[in-house]
């Protein structure tokens with residue numbers, strides 16, 4: 001578990017990015033921090049691996065105060081995936097993935113072998129191992145970024161808007177990949193996004209933030225939709241516009257789920273089960 005207790009971060013120029021933040025982040029779940037630009041999401045995430053240190057307050061990982069852990073050691077034990085993949089342009093894909101294990105003292109042969117296995121894990125063809133990042137598509141680069149984040153087999157994976165820069169179709173694929181990986185690997189994932197749809201799709205728990213890292217609401221997506229804490233949340237999640245209201249229509253004997261605008265969102269399975277539309281991402285409306 002990761003715990004924030006009354007954490008404040010004021011930058012040297014006086015900006016208070018986070019003003020008294022407390023939260024428990026359960027192990028082996030996906031917790032999504034979502035909020036508008038400048039709400040302190042990245043700052044909160046970077047305080048977990050000490051890329052940023054708090055001005056006051058405590059952050060613990062499994063009961064250990066992170067301020068007592070040497071920052072480089074801490075950073076090399078936690079996976080970190082960022083928006084523009086952060087790959088080293090002059091290193092081949094396989095070497096990018098193997099970077100941190102090599103720094104941790106793993107032999108070159110073992111690190112490369114593990115990197116190739118991770119390419120399988122994230123759905124990248126091993127034939128791309130010897131390419132440079134610029135020879136990959138944006139979506140493939142992000143997969144390399146995820147593989148690199150997993151390379152030290154961390155318990156914790158921090159993902160900072162990892163799919164913000166890819167097109168919607170690739171983004172959808174990558175989101176499904178995260179869901180699949182999480183089913184297989186069961187990491188403690190902290191995921192930052194400003195996209196509420198992404199948050200509802202990926203999050204076991206969603207934390208909605210206002211500027212200053214102020215928590216407006218925490219809960220499972222279904223709870224937030226059913227009981228928005230206030231008007232801000234109601235607007236943010238689209239509940240007020242009926243955006244997420246789904247209904248079912250019969251089309252040629254199939255039960256089609258449509259959204260409030262009449263756009264098809266999915267097909268119910270033959271049993272008509274409540275979770276049947278989940279694969280379309282329409283589960284947020286259930």
Ligand SMILES: Nc1ncnc2c1ncn2[C@@H]1O[C@H](COP(=O)(O)OP(=O)(O)OP(=O)(O)O)[C@@H](O)[C@H]1O
Nearest residue numbers: 011013015017036037038039040041042043044194
């Ligand atoms: N190094 C810094 N020095 C001064 N102010 C900073 C610094 N880093 C971030 N801030 C400020 O702290 C606040 C929170 O920034 P942060 O990047 O954590 O927000 P965010 O929610 O991740 O935003 P975005 O979605 O745009 O990435 C903002 O007002 C930002 O300008």
